[in-house]
Amino acid sequence: MTTTSTIDPAHRPHLGLPKLVWALAATHFVGRAGGVVRSFLVLYLTQAQHLSPATAGAVVxxxxxxxxGSQLLGGWLGDRIGRRNTMLAGFLGGAAALTALGSADSLPGIWVAAVGAGLTLELFRPAGSAAVADLPAPQRIRAFGLLYWAANLGFSVAGVTAGVLAKHGYGLLFWINVLASLAAALIVWRRVPETRPAGSARMRQALLPVVxxxxxxxxxxxxxxxYFTLFLQTFTTLPLLMTAGGLGPATYGAVLTLNGIAVVALQPVAVRLxxxxxxxxxxxxxxxxVGLGAALGAVSHGTAGxxxxxxxxxxxxxxxxxxxGDTFAGLAPAELRGGYLGLASATWSIGAVLGPLAGxxxxxxxxxxGLGVACAIGGIVLFAAQRALGPALRRRTAAHD
Incomplete structure (x- = not known):
């Protein structure tokens, strides 16, 4: 059965953006504000489960x-069963997976639950991105920016609260995260309409041959x-570097909160600029x-550094x-937006695998x-590679215009 868009044009947008975007922003805020487990997972595994740093990094x-798998599956499901149903499945499944991960008391159980958490917790991202990509092109940059801003506002809240709550046991963090996933699912159920273009399931080409x-x-x-390998390794190595320097979880949480605060303060300005x-x-x-910042963190010794x-x-x-989001949405055929954005989001997930291992x-x-030198070189190489793609990106953009 083909799902058609249920967005009512009569519903006036808020600040130039449809109500759908604000509902999605609410799910991003709630999910990130309550998403306190992942940033502290390596500390939970090494301190509460007594795993070695290398084993903990492998579990992360x-x-x-x-x-x-979550990004690929989320993009595929978003084009097949709709953006809304995919987001609901992700948030509800994530709550179940986190409950299992926090309850696991054996290494095999931890491994299985960890994979399950990864498979479900990010299922909403490509589906939500596809919903934004379904908007008219002029609204996309501001819409993607609002989602990112809301997520980082939530992330800054999570950094402060998790650093304090971790003192009372890591189990509490898991339950907060579970409740946040359920709350996000409720917002989707009550406030997020379906946006998949009418007839897209019938017209959809096979993703792999096109890509x-x-x-x-x-x-x-x-x-x-x-890029994401370089960026995401910092979330595994930074707490280890700070712990080796005699700094505790609360200090790590406070330093990490600077990230969310800076994004909340600067990202709206960055969108305009x-x-x-x-x-x-x-x-x-x-x-x-990112490469230079990660390099500095690797050779720092105090909180200021x-x-x-x-x-x-x-x-x-x-x-x-x-x-x-806007760049990858512009690369995608209309009927394959979910799949393309799923692949784009999968680059983040691949980096989340390679980053902890490499870092x-x-x-x-x-x-x-050695870690600092590698980060600096990585940033320079990525800068050169991205610049080399410039002419092709300009030609693609001109063709779509």
């Missing part, structure tokens, strides 16, 4: 492995896998900043986020200095 990577012929999409995915600029130039400079590194790579993170391995084998 298992969550990322589940994420890969195989789209060399620009493949190249963009490869560059973003590298960067929306009209070349996407490839914005992305290239942003990737370089770690905080400075977070602020530097946060500037790069903001730059990527401003144009990420912890480098830290263990080469020490903090």
């Amino acid at each position: 990577a298992a969550v990322g492995l589940g994420d890969i 195989r012929r789209d060399r620009l999409m493949i190249a963009m995915m490869a560059v973003h896998v590298g 960067l929306a009209g600029r070349n996407a490839h130039a914005v992305s290239a400079v942003s990737m370089l900043l 770690f905080a400075g590194s977070v602020l530097i790579w946060t500037l790069g993170q903001i730059g990527i986020a401003v144009r990420f 912890t391995a480098l830290l263990e084998l080469a020490g903090a200095t």
Whole structure:
């Protein structure tokens, strides 16, 4: 059965954006504000479950492995059964998976639950992104920006509360996260209409053959896998570096909160400043900043140094986020938006697998200095690669215009 859009044009938008976007922003805020487990997972595994740093890093990577399937499945389901149903399945499934992960008392059980959490917790992202991509093109950058802003406002709340609550036991963090997933599901159920274009399921081409012929999409995915590997390793190595420097979970939570606060304060400004600029130039400079910021964090020794590194790579993170969804949405055929955005989101998930593995391995084998050198080189290489894709991106944009 074909699902048609239920957005009522008579419903006037708020601040130039449809009510759908504000409902999605609410789910992002609630999900991130209550999403307190993932940032503290490596500390839970090493301190509460007494796993080695390398094993804990591998378990965090298992969550990322589940994420890969989640993004691909979320994009596919978003085009097949609709954006709304896919988001509901993700939030409800995530609540169940987190309950299992927090209750697991054996390593095999932890592994299975970790993969399950990754497979469900991010299922909503490609479906939600596809719903935004279904909007008229002029609204997309602001809509994607609002979702990102809401998520980071929630993330800043999570950083403060989780650092304090972790003192009372990590089990409490799991229950908060479960309740947040259920609350997000309720918002979707009550407030998010279906947006999948009428007839898209019938007209849908097979995703894989289309993407195989789209060399620009493949190249963009490869560059973003590298970027997210570099970026996401910081969330595994940073707490280990700070712990080695004698700083506790509360300090780590406070430093990490700077990331969310900076995004909340600067991202709306960044949307206005960067929306009209070349996407490839914005992305290239942003990737370089992330590499340099991560390098600084690897060689820092005190709270000020770690905080400075977070602020530097946060500037790069903001730059990527401003144009990420809109750029990939512009690459996608209308009937394959969910699939393309699922693949784009999967680059984040692949980075979530490779980042913890690469970061912890480098830290263990080469020490903090070796990790810092690798991060700086990675940022430079990504800058050059993204700049090289500029002409092709301009031609694609001109063709779509």
